[in-house]
Every structure is written in structure tokens, then in C-alpha cells.
Amino acid sequence: MQGLYAVFKKELQDHLSSYRFVILFALIAMVSFITSYMAAVHMRGNLEGLASTKFPFLMLFSTPGAMFSMVQFVAFFGPLIGLILGFDAINRERTQGTLIKVLSQPIYRDAVINGKFLAGVMTIAVMLVAIVLVISGFGLAFVGVVPGIEEMWRLFIFLIISIFYISFWLGLSILFSILFKSIATSSLASVALWIFLSFFISLGAEVVANTVAPIDRKNEVQPEVVLENARIKEMVSLSSPMVLYSDATATIIDPMRKTTRSIILVGPMEELLSARFQNPLSLGQSIVIVFPHIIALIAITLICFAISYLVFMLQEIRT
Amino acid sequence: METETIIETTDLTKRYGRQTAVNGLTLKVKEGEIFGFLGPNGAGKTTTLLMLLGLSRPSKGAATVCGLDPLRMSKEVKRHVGYLPENVGFYGDMDAVQSLEYVADLNGFKKGEAREKIDDLLDLVGLKEEARKKTAAFSRGMKQRLGVAEVLIKDPKVLFLDEPTLGLDPEGAIQIIDLIQSLNKEKNITVLLSSHNLHQVQKMSHRVGIMIGGNLIAEGSIDSLAEEKFGVGEKEYSLEEIYMKYFQEV
Numbered sequence A: 001m002q003g004l005y006a007v008f009k010k011e012l013q014d015h016l017s018s019y020r021f022v023i024l025f026a027l028i029a030m031v032s033f034i035t036s037y038m039a040a041v042h043m044r045g046n047l048e049g050l051a052s053t054k055f056p057f058l059m060l061f062s063t064p065g066a067m068f069s070m071v072q073f074v075a076f077f078g079p080l081i082g083l084i085l086g087f088d089a090i091n092r093e094r095t096q097g098t099l100i101k102v103l104s105q106p107i108y109r110d111a112v113i114n115g116k117f118l119a120g121v122m123t124i125a126v127m128l129v130a131i132v133l134v135i136s137g138f139g140l141a142f143v144g145v146v147p148g149i150e151e152m153w154r155l156f157i158f159l160i161i162s163i164f165y166i167s168f169w170l171g172l173s174i175l176f177s178i179l180f181k182s183i184a185t186s187s188l189a190s191v192a193l194w195i196f197l198s199f200f201i202s203l204g205a206e207v208v209a210n211t212v213a214p215i216d217r218k219n220e221v222q223p224e225v226v227l228e229n230a231r232i233k234e235m236v237s238l239s240s241p242m243v244l245y246s247d248a249t250a251t252i253i254d255p256m257r258k259t260t261r262s263i264i265l266v267g268p269m270e271e272l273l274s275a276r277f278q279n280p281l282s283l284g285q286s287i288v289i290v291f292p293h294i295i296a297l298i299a300i301t302l303i304c305f306a307i308s309y310l311v312f313m314l315q316e317i318r319t
Numbered sequence B: 001m002e003t004e005t006i007i008e009t010t011d012l013t014k015r016y017g018r019q020t021a022v023n024g025l026t027l028k029v030k031e032g033e034i035f036g037f038l039g040p041n042g043a044g045k046t047t048t049l050l051m052l053l054g055l056s057r058p059s060k061g062a063a064t065v066c067g068l069d070p071l072r073m074s075k076e077v078k079r080h081v082g083y084l085p086e087n088v089g090f091y092g093d094m095d096a097v098q099s100l101e102y103v104a105d106l107n108g109f110k111k112g113e114a115r116e117k118i119d120d121l122l123d124l125v126g127l128k129e130e131a132r133k134k135t136a137a138f139s140r141g142m143k144q145r146l147g148v149a150e151v152l153i154k155d156p157k158v159l160f161l162d163e164p165t166l167g168l169d170p171e172g173a174i175q176i177i178d179l180i181q182s183l184n185k186e187k188n189i190t191v192l193l194s195s196h197n198l199h200q201v202q203k204m205s206h207r208v209g210i211m212i213g214g215n216l217i218a219e220g221s222i223d224s225l226a227e228e229k230f231g232v233g234e235k236e237y238s239l240e241e242i243y244m245k246y247f248q249e250v
Helices: A002-017 A019-047 A056-062 A071-085 A091-098 A099-103 A110-142 A149-178 A183-211 A223-237 A243-252 A268-276 A283-314 B045-053 B072-078 B094-105 B111-122 B140-152 B168-186 B198-204 B222-230 B241-250
Strands: B005-016 B017-028 B034-038 B062-063 B081-084 B158-162 B192-194 B207-212 B215-220
Touching: A002 A019, A002 A110, A002 B094, A019 A071, A019 A110, A056 A071, A056 A110, A056 A149, A071 A110, A071 A149, A071 A243, A071 B198, A091 A149, A091 B192, A099 A110, A110 A149, A110 A283, A149 A183, A149 A243, A149 B005, A183 A223, A183 A243, A243 A283, A268 B111, B005 B045, B005 B111, B005 B192, B017 B045, B017 B062, B017 B192, B017 B207, B017 B215, B034 B198, B045 B062, B045 B072, B045 B081, B045 B111, B045 B158, B045 B192, B072 B081, B072 B241, B081 B140, B094 B111, B094 B140, B111 B140, B140 B168, B140 B241, B158 B168, B168 B192, B168 B198, B198 B241, B207 B222, B207 B241, B215 B222, B222 B241
Parallel strands: B034 B192, B034 B207, B081 B158, B158 B192
Antiparallel strands: B005 B017, B005 B062, B207 B215
16 A cells, blocks of 8 residues: 555656646646636526526536536536546556566566546546636636525536446556557657547437438438437437537536437327426435436446456566 | 575566567575676666566576575565666656655665665765755766665665666766675675676676576686686686677577
8 A cells, every 4th residue: 555655645746846837737726717717607688587597507507608508518628637647648658668667576466557547537426526616716706606505416416427437548648658668659649539529429420320220301201210310319329428428518517408318209199298297306316317328438437447457466567 | 604595586487478588597695695696688677677676477497586486475575686777767856866755665665774874875885965956956966876775765675776887977887886896895794686787797796697688608606617618718707708709609
């Protein structure tokens, strides 16, 4: 444990005092400020005259003001935090010649990788908690909304999911820094994978869906085909951590959302029924809806780290 | 001098694919000895040292260091063995003291103990003046001396030094050599040294081993090696002559 703690402490110090952390933090804090400010302005306009709204506090995070909401922002650019914190974790030490020196001290080999990963997770957690607190304070002051206990729980779960989501990208970039000896290669590889999984997967999903279940626009559109098409599209795009994360957090942060699906087929009577019961879901029910998403997100994070761990433990280290 | 064996290898072999880096190395090093490992680049010297530390897994054979198996008890072996790699690296944004503190941390020192020890060591290696200078600004000689200080933090019984004088100016090299010799005499630290510099090895080592292409060709005191190759005679042979003779025969 002594080795793990020493590595953890040193890495955390490095992270918190590095320029890249400061720049990243400044950037993210600024953008979240702006998005929540926009959301607040938007809300103030919309809420005027309403007697009581449900969960106004959470709207600070989920309302897209000018461009995107805070939640969407984390989904898009959160991975960048993970990647930047981890892309040179191991191979920089290798090129510096410090890895072999650290490993020849009386520590277990896994202390190095565990310490680095935990320090990264800690940094991510500090960053996210700080931002959420700042936005909350901002909301209190600017809009005058006070969070209820359920809203706080929802925010807390949102934070946990976000930490896992960004940690997935941290784990991935650490894996690349173990696999690739050159820092340039590992950083490019992780950014490439991020761009592919986050931005191009939806294109791919469309192609796959239209190939498997093409919607014939000339003839009468059959609802079964449309549904099948949507289902395939969803399935493929769920292989993107970003989609997993957005679906999960959107439902957690917005109690009015009752499904992650984009197309729902309802009969006229059903519609009438659901229109009459426009009540928000309880927290438990929201969690149940996105439970698979949350579990999958945690699983890919752990699997990604486990692979890095194994590769690192079995690798021949000479420098 | 004690005569207990502190490092022992039997048939130690390391293969990378088809290539054999170390081939059936059988060697004994006694406590308090300075053992010089000679051989051209890629002869398997570093690989041997890594196997003795438990950082590399032997394909065949076994080793004991301080009575421990480095493969199973790597952490305990590393508690007693200080390893100074060739081209030792440092974190550029740390100064000498911080660098030593980190190594002390990794060795599980408490804050207070480490402080005192670090001061002593900086004194010993002559870096007192540069204690607060960033290691990125260190010259090669200073880095090497800081490297020695780092391996001495844990009070090692055995030192593995991989090319400790490579790339140093003559004065720097002599300082390092003197330091190694005095550590060996005063603290009875066993030293396993690999080097290309035959003069320096001759000056320091009690015994040498010549390794070529993964095989240990010869092993013994310099006198006994000379005797083996040139017969008993009046003439004193330098290690260089002996080495070249062995080298030509392979």
C-alpha cells in the first residue's frame, strides 16, 4: 500500500499543479458558467407567471440555453478531460527513464498503474464536483431556486455517472499510453477513438439501420419497419459511451423523461391516458429506466482499466 | 571479508522469441565483493540484472539474491537491492530534494527520517549546492550522482550499477568510482557492475565476468583470467588484453 499511496500522492500533485489542468479547468469552468447562465436566463423568461414548476433546480443543468446544456457539454467534452489526464501516463515515464527507477523500488508493479488511475479519477472528481457546486450556487443566486432533497440525490447520481464516464476515457488513454511507446501516437490514437465513438457512431448507426431495415418512402410507411429501423439505430449507437452517458444522465437529471427511446408507438387511447398523467417519475423509477445504461457504463470503465492493468503487469519493462 | 554467497544464479536463461539474450548463466557473487560484468552491447548484462531484480521473468533457471527468489519475492529483493539503470531518468520539474523524497516515499520512509537521510546523501554525493535545482537543469555527471543518492536511500546490501560512468568526464567518473569503492569498503555493500570501461573495471573489481552473446565466457579474478589465457609469467596483463583475447576466440 505504501507504494500505491506514494504514487497516488505524487501523481495528484502533478495533475493539480500542471498547466494542462489549469487550462482545462478554466475552459470547462467557463463553458459551464456560460451554459448555466444561458439556461438561467432562459428559465427566468419561461418561468415567469407559472405558479409552480417541477424541479426548477435541475433545469439549470438540463436546459439547453444558447447551444447546449451542461449535461450535454459534459457528454461531449468530458472525455477530453480523461484523455488529457492520461494519454502520456506510462509512456512519458518510459521515455524519461523514470519507470524502471520507480519499479526497482520495493513496491508491487500494480502500485504504479493503480496510483496513476486513482489520481486521475480523483482529479476528475474534484473538477466535476467543483463545477456542479459553482453552478448550483450560481442558480441559487441568479434564479433563486432552492434544490429539494430529491434534486440533490439526482445531482449526486449524475456526478457519479459522470465520474465513471470520464474515468472510462482516462482508462482508455492510459491503456494507449501502455500500448504505444510514443506519446504522439498514444495521444492521436485516443483522440481518434474518441471522435469516432462520439461523433461518427451515429452516422454508422444510420447506415446499418437503413441497410438492415430500409424504410420505403415511396410506398406506404409501415410502422413495424420504422420501429425496427429505430431499434437497430439505437442498438448500434449504444456502443458509443457518449450515447450511453447522455441517455443515462438525461433521464436522471430530467424527471419528466420516461424513456430513453426516440420513437414510441402509442395508440390514441394510450396517448390520451398518458397526457392526463404528466407527473414526474420518482427517483427510483428514473434509475430503473437507465439502470442497464449505468451498469454498462461502469462495466466498460472497469473492463478498460482491467485490460490496461493486465497489459502493464505482463509487459517487459526495460527502460 | 565475508565469504557468504549473496547472489547465485543457476542456468539462468532468457529468450525473446528465437533470440537468446542470456544463455544458461551460472554465477556466484560473494558478499562484500565488487563484481565487474564485461561484454559488448547486447551481451545480456542488463537483462541479467533485470532478472535478478524480478522485473523480468527468466525463461529457464533460477536465481537467489540475499537468499530470496526474485521472481516470487520481488518486492523483498528490491528492498535490499539498489538498481541504478543505464541513463537513469528524473522528473524534470522536481528538484534534487523532491526527487529523493519521492524515492524515500516509495520506500516507505516517514517524513522526518527521510529529511535527515536526504541531507546526508546529498552531502555524500556532493550535490549539497544543487539541492534545490530542478533536475532538468542537471548535467550528466550530476544526474548520475543523484541517481547514486537515490539508490542509497534504502540502505542497500547490494548495488546493481548499469554503466555508472558512461558519458561522464574523467573527473566525474573518478568521483563515482571512489564513491562506489568507499561504499563497498565502509558499508560492505556488494556491487554488481556492468561496464565497457575496462580500465575502471580493472581498478575497482575483485572479480570479473565476461559475457558475450548471452554466454558467460569467463569468470574469476583478473589474475586468474590472465593466467588462464597467457600462462604464468612475469608480465602483468591488463584487463584490456585479456578481454580482447577472449573476444577474439569467440
